[in-house]
Amino acid sequence: MTDQGRTTNANAERRTPNAAPLLAVEHLTTVFDTAEGPVPAVDDVSFEIRAGETLGLVGESGSGKSVTALSIMRLVQPPGRIASGRLWFKGRDLMTLGEREMQSVRGAEISLIFQEPMTALNPVFRVGAQIAETLLVHGRATRGEARDKSIELLRAVRIPNPESRIRDYPHQLSGGMRQRVLIAMALACQPSLVIADEPTTALDVTIQAEILDLLRDMKAALHLSLLLITHDFGIIAETADRVAVMYAGRIVETGPVREIFRNPGHPYTRGLLASMPGGRPGQRLQAIDGSVPMLGALPPGCAFNPRCPDRFEPCPAAPPPDYAVGSEHTAKCYLHDPAQSSVVLRQAVSNPQPAIRNPQSAIVPDAPR
Numbered sequence: 001m002t003d004q005g006r007t008t009n010a011n012a013e014r015r016t017p018n019a020a021p022l023l024a025v026e027h028l029t030t031v032f033d034t035a036e037g038p039v040p041a042v043d044d045v046s047f048e049i050r051a052g053e054t055l056g057l058v059g060e061s062g063s064g065k066s067v068t069a070l071s072i073m074r075l076v077q078p079p080g081r082i083a084s085g086r087l088w089f090k091g092r093d094l095m096t097l098g099e100r101e102m103q104s105v106r107g108a109e110i111s112l113i114f115q116e117p118m119t120a121l122n123p124v125f126r127v128g129a130q131i132a133e134t135l136l137v138h139g140r141a142t143r144g145e146a147r148d149k150s151i152e153l154l155r156a157v158r159i160p161n162p163e164s165r166i167r168d169y170p171h172q173l174s175g176g177m178r179q180r181v182l183i184a185m186a187l188a189c190q191p192s193l194v195i196a197d198e199p200t201t202a203l204d205v206t207i208q209a210e211i212l213d214l215l216r217d218m219k220a221a222l223h224l225s226l227l228l229i230t231h232d233f234g235i236i237a238e239t240a241d242r243v244a245v246m247y248a249g250r251i252v253e254t255g256p257v258r259e260i261f262r263n264p265g266h267p268y269t270r271g272l273l274a275s276m277p278g279g280r281p282g283q284r285l286q287a288i289d290g291s292v293p294m295l296g297a298l299p300p301g302c303a304f305n306p307r308c309p310d311r312f313e314p315c316p317a318a319p320p321p322d323y324a325v326g327s328e329h330t331a332k333c334y335l336h337d338p339a340q341s342s343v344v345l346r347q348a349v350s351n352p353q354p355a356i357r358n359p360q361s362a363i364v365p366d367a368p369r
């Protein structure tokens with residue numbers, strides 16, 4: 001919760017009605033109240049999503065991805081709470097809306113697809129009735145129209161025999177089918193933004209690929225924006241336009257996907273890329289040493305410093321702000337501080353073999369999407 005790192009939201013300043021991003025998250029901090037005091041699960045997070053783009057949010061387990069998604073939906077439950085920040089969506093700050101107004105945003109303008117479909121689907125209602133309910137609640141269909149529209153939606157998400165499938169209960173469907181039903185529900189009201197929180201984690205690889213294809217196709221057909229949350233850089237490579245890398249509640253690097261794969265600026269991103277499967281045949285996977293710190297007991301300075309192969313003098317002193325790495329590419333890392341360049345150079349000469357090597361051995365997306 002530092003003031004540092006607030007240097008790069010230049011896009012917010014140049015916002016005009018036409019150029020405004022669809023969603024601009026500004027300095028979002030979400031805490032969990034504990035006996036020891038508030039613990040930030042999301043700490044001064046800023047990013048934006050433009051119309052029609054896919055932003056990938058990636059990070060290890062516990063880095064704050066889901067809490068970020070729930071915060072955008074204003075669905076954080078006690079002992080969690082949004083402590084500060086703004087959530088600009090289509091020019092309105094969602095933080096200023098009452099619960100009733102938020103209900104008309106959720107599902108209709110912003111949809112959330114959860115990781116585990118069984119927690120999002122009600123086991124005692126038929127899937128057709130659940131899709132119809134979404135349409136009815138938001139006034140997108142009359143009772144007479146809802147059944148036909150539900151069938152249309154199931155067909156759109158490529159469920160065979162939708163006329164009979166609408167009568168199934170969730171437990172009668174496979175995991176992949178249930179995820180398709182959730183996608184149908186998320187798209188039912190034609191939202192502008194879909195947040196997909198690990199939409200394929202529970203599925204096997206073939207079904208995973210089908211669901212990602214479906215999301216990509218639906219996004220293009222409906223001109224959606226997508227916030228795709230994952231711990232898998234392979235999925236980011238295949239699906240996202242830009243990526244934000246999260247560590248210990250903070251966004252430590254952000255930039256276009258192709259640029260981040262070719263020139264990762266943060267040692268944590270390099271570690272994630274080096275540890276991803278899919279490199280050259282025979283390539284050994286490298287794990288990042290150490291583990292994610294407890295949120296209530298972050299190390300001083302850069303939270304990654306105990307695990308960082310590149311740490312140097314300034315790292316434990318204060319959390320690094322965002323530094324420019326390239327066009328639209330920033331990293332919270334002192335390696336990019338022009339004032340530290342002589343120290344960085346000295347270190348590079350004395351230690352030419354960085355501990356995390358070869359990020360380019362991971363899949364590099366062919367072209368910007």
Ligand SMILES: Nc1ncnc2c1ncn2[C@@H]1O[C@H](COP(=O)(O)OP(=O)(O)OP(=O)(O)O)[C@@H](O)[C@H]1O
Binds near residue numbers: 064080231
């Ligand atoms: N209900 C809760 N009570 C207390 N702390 C919580 C609660 N939910 C989340 N947290 C804290 O917030 C942190 C971030 O959780 P979050 O679910 O956002 O992680 P994530 O990045 O989505 O991880 P994963 O990849 O495992 O889904 C957790 O490490 C946990 O400490």
Ligand code: SF4
Binds near residue numbers: 267309320332335
């Ligand atoms: S600021 Fe220092 S410790 Fe943190 S990632 Fe950069 S080099 Fe590593």
Ligand SMILES: [Mg+2]
Binds near residue numbers: 066067
């Ligand atoms: Mg999560």
